[in-house]
């Protein structure tokens with residue numbers, strides 16, 4: 058699914074964020090007009106600018122316009138975009154999708170072997186924070202759920218809390234799901250500050266990859282990460298913060314998976330949700346594939362034992378990113394359609410599968426590295 062495009066900018070003097078509309082009557086000072094094929098003409102303002110597929114614009118045109126945009130078809134009425142002075146048009150929020158995420162920063166203090174979005178050492182925090190400050194007030198109040206991801210969002214420092222305060226104010230009914238490695242919460246005052254917000258809609262998704270510190274630290278490529286994450290989890294639990302434990306399934310995590318489940322039950326019983334997640338074939342994973350790859354079909358015994366161990370003891374367990382046809386039927390009740398719509402695909406043979414509607418399918422990038430045991434029902 059297309060989320061970014063670009064054209065040629067004219068009269069754009071700042072990076073802007075606004076809603077898109079194809080209806081000139083709905084324009085306001087926070088919207089862009091989309092013009093597909095019609096000739097560009099001056100439309101009375103105020104509005105942010107025009108985005109058009111037209112190949113050229115008259116030099117005398119004085120309004121802000123991005124022209125020669127290859128397509129605008131991916132944008133629905135009310136979607137929110139950022140438009141930069143160099144002509145880039147990025148989709149920030151899609152009104153028809155339940156899977157919208159704010160990218161907090163591409164920086165991270167871990168460097169996981171299977172990271173799907175490898176960190177970048179560039180100072181993007183203020184720029185992205187500025188974009189989100191403009192975006193959040195435009196998001197519809199009936200937005201059910203919003204993700205915050207990175208990089209590591211807590212590296213935003215004070216901006217992390219300002220962002221949450223803004224969300225709490227503008228979107229009080231929206232569930233906020235934050236993907237964090239949890240290490241920053243090893244500092245009690247950070248967990249305490251979050252707790253002081255009294256923001257019950259926030260859930261923190263925190264990965265734990267092994268019950269053994271050296272294995273976890275190796276997978277995340279950061280010394281002392283395990284101790285920090287576990288301390289962070291306990292600090293958060295002390296303040297009744299909502300926690301999801303996330304375990305990625307691969308050749309390094311599978312051998313101790315059942316031990317990890319037992320560790321979670323014994324040491325992290327406060328987790329509201331534990332999810333076991335299939336590997337994404339993107340980011341670092343293709344480069345580390347020899348270290349990481351195990352056909353999911355071949356770890357179903359370990360997965361089944363880990364899931365059942367937690368489930369029979371009353372923990373809320375899910376399996377993400379795993380296709381029904383490679384799972385034993387008793388595990389189907391834990392399988393969720395977890396893959397966001399813009400990165401969800403199926404193999405050609407899935408079109409003749411009787412379980413297509415129930416199956417969560419694959420990440421689009423996993424089409425290059427599917428289980429060898431995928432078979433239509």
Ligand code: SF4
Pocket residue numbers: 380381382383403404406407410411412413416417418431432433434
């Ligand atoms: S064949 Fe495709 S649709 Fe059917 S269960 Fe397997 S992955 Fe899912």
